[in-house]
Amino acid sequence: MAKALMFMGTGSDVGKSLMVAGLCRALANRGLRVAPFKPQNMSNNAAVTADGGEIGRAQALQARASRRAPITAMNPVLLKPELETGSQVVVRGQRRASMTARTYWNERGKMLPEVLGAFRELAADVDVVLVEGAGSASEVNLRSNDIANFGFAQAADIPVILVGDIHRGGVIASVVGTFAVVDPMDAKRIRATLINKFQGDPSLFADGIAFLAQKTGVPCFGPVPWFPAAHKLPAEDVLALADYSTDKSGSFTIAVPQLPRIANFDDLDPLRAEPGVNLVLVAPGQPIPRRADLIILPGSKATRSDLTALRANGWDIDIAAHHRAGGRIIGICGGYQMLGRSIADPDGIEGAPGVSDGLGLLDVQTVLTPVKQLRVEQALHLASGATIAGYHMHMGATQGPDIARPFAQVGGVGEGAVSADGLVQGTYLHGLFAADSFRRAVLGNVAAPDFAYEASIEQTLDDLAAHLEQHIDIDALVALAEPVRLK
Structure with a gap:
């Protein structure tokens, strides 16, 4: 029993x-x-x-x-x-x-x-x-x-x-x-x-x-006693975001606007753990750093509302300038939807019904729908050939010319979109950076060749168990x- x-x-x-x-x-x-x-x-x-x-x-x-x-x-x-x-x-x-x-x-x-x-x-x-x-x-x-x-x-x-x-x-x-x-x-x-x-x-x-x-x-x-390695494990509470940015001597800076309803921010954990990466969670009222090599727009629980907040902070201007300078941008889930031309919510799923103009960096449009898509996925990143073990968790359908250049392939079907200049990418896949081969493809020579994210999680769980056994x-x-x- x-x-x-x-x-x-x-x-x-x-x-x-x-x-x-x-x-x-x-x-x-x-x-x-x-x-x-x-x-x-x-x-x-x-x-x-x-x-x-x-x-x-x-x-x-x-x-x-x-x-x-x-x-x-x-x-x-x-x-x-x-x-x-x-x-x-x-x-x-x-x-x-x-x-x-x-x-x-x-x-x-x-x-x-x-x-x-x-x-x-x-x-x-x-x-x-x-x-x-x-x-x-x-x-x-x-x-x-x-x-x-x-x-x-x-x-x-x-x-x-x-x-x-x-x-x-x-x-x-x-x-x-x-x-x-x-x-x-x-x-x-x-x-x-x-x-x-x-x-x-x-x-x-x-x-x-x-x-x-x-x-x-x-x-x-x-x-x-305090367990020093706790930060290596995925956090669920937004309280963890207070100390989320890293201040390492890495040569690669990733900037992430801290949206009011940021969701599934553990997507970023593998990047945060990379020895050669500085991850900057940009607080409201602060500009996106000009030194950023990559901007990631994360998931959101209230996409249109967070898009309004993004503009109120002037981050849309920073993102546009980053793109004009040849900088790369990746949008995940709600962040992907924001990168398109428009987001429509005709049924008022996330608030008042209406349509919001997107950032226009991807030629796609999104319509929010009541049915939530929840699937564990095995995907192939088309640009690098890297495999991704991720998951879909979103409401809405995205269509438009740029989906003809998919970000990935899932079951032989295109997923996500890439801009004509290749600098802007959008995907509904969560958990993608946990795949070592994909993360290394994004980071290039900056990635530590011997850092295995999933293995580090297993080791930290074992260390935590030993810590409790001791005390x-x-x-x-x-x-x-x-x-x-x-x-």
């Missing part, structure tokens, strides 16, 4: 996702069948699953850490922010609706049976399910109809580990305060606490561990897991 253990945080970005990924790999290394689960996630970084849907990028990474294929049951509800007050709601991998925050808050309780069904489906095929909560466990204002934290834990009848981040300070107050403010029945679900992201001499926190155990009545694990009594932690009720 499968057992389950849930990890909640005292706040956002305390390291829950990384903790679950590392534990998944540690348990998989011990020969256990382990799987990750997150009832509800909010992220515009998503991955296509083996069963033809989409889930949060963090759960896809955790699945990889578990040495399992990602499936929609691992993240049954995914919220993808489109506007300041609303999100696209994805249930079991498929877009169900776009809702305002208030509407979703009222409706989410109705999704609990589907969430529990996905959890039990997953548990039927593994030894251990490691569950990740969302945001802060102490958001008592959101407790009604909750499906992400204690609402799920109570319905599924599983124990909780409360994770606190000592790096940001106030960890003792945040841990003890969580016990104080949540409902007493929810507090009883917490079987232990765990202190994460410690820097310095861990012996100096020994009294803190004892104090927490005495105040909460449950054991305290850790402290777990946590994993046997004692997993012993807190309890059997899953499959009915």
Whole structure:
């Protein structure tokens, strides 16, 4: 019978996702069948699953850490922010609706049976399910109809580990305060606490561990030291973008405008990891650097709105100047659509219905459509002959003269478009830079010949597992897991 253990945080970005990924790999290394689960996630970084849907990028990474294929049951509800007050709601991998925050808050309780069904489906095929909560466990204002934290834990009848981040300070107050403010029945679900992201001499926190155990009545694990290689793993939260730019002595500069609704920015991770590349995420209000060798327009969750923001920042002028000077430009998904002549949204899928003028660097037009295309793809980059293992995740169809010069070939059919001068390229393929041969074709002599991106991810996951093995009594932690009720 499968057992389950849930990890909640005292706040956002305390390291829950990384903790679950590392534990998944540690348990998989011990020969256990382990799987990750997150009832509800909010992220515009998503991955296509083996069963033809989409889930949060963090759960896809955790699945990889578990040495399992990602499936929609691992993240049954995914919220993808489109506007300041609303999100696209994805249930079991498929877009169900776009809702305002208030509407979703009222409706989410109705999704609990589907969430529990996905959890039990997953548990039927593994030894251990490691569950990740969302945001802060102490958001008592959101407790009604909750499906992400204690609402799920109570319905599924599983124990909780409360994770606190000592790096940001106030960890003792945040841990003890969580016990104080949540409902007493929810507090009883917490079987232990765990202190994460410690820097310095861990012996100096020994009294803190004892104090927490005495105040909460449950054991305290850790402290777990800061894991320096965390930046090598794909991030799902836009909070990661604050430190995303690199400042290396590389001879090749790639500039990426930071769009307000940037999506699937993990497409850029392999470029960021390249030793000879400076990746500059251009913040709003800043110009695109003139020294840029390549500009990449990334994916977007609200393409027309982000195109308006791009113009408001003057980036359209910078991009046009870059092109006139012979600079290269690659657009991915929403970025590809922006490079065309127009983007039409007749059904109001991403906002008010209408048509927006594109940047006009590719002779194509896009019409947004309600059906989202979700496919894992094997592609051939036509200019270099490099193979790409990527995925499609987009809404809309793009047509026009420049598709006669496709970027790639998928199943013998052209994909994407290239301008007549060859400087501007657009594609719907996500994950393309993870292919070493393609990345080297784009970077030329700048690319490190011995750098293998996918192998580096595997090594980092193994290093993370070893890090947790060294600093946590994993046997004692997993012993807190309890059997899953499959009915």
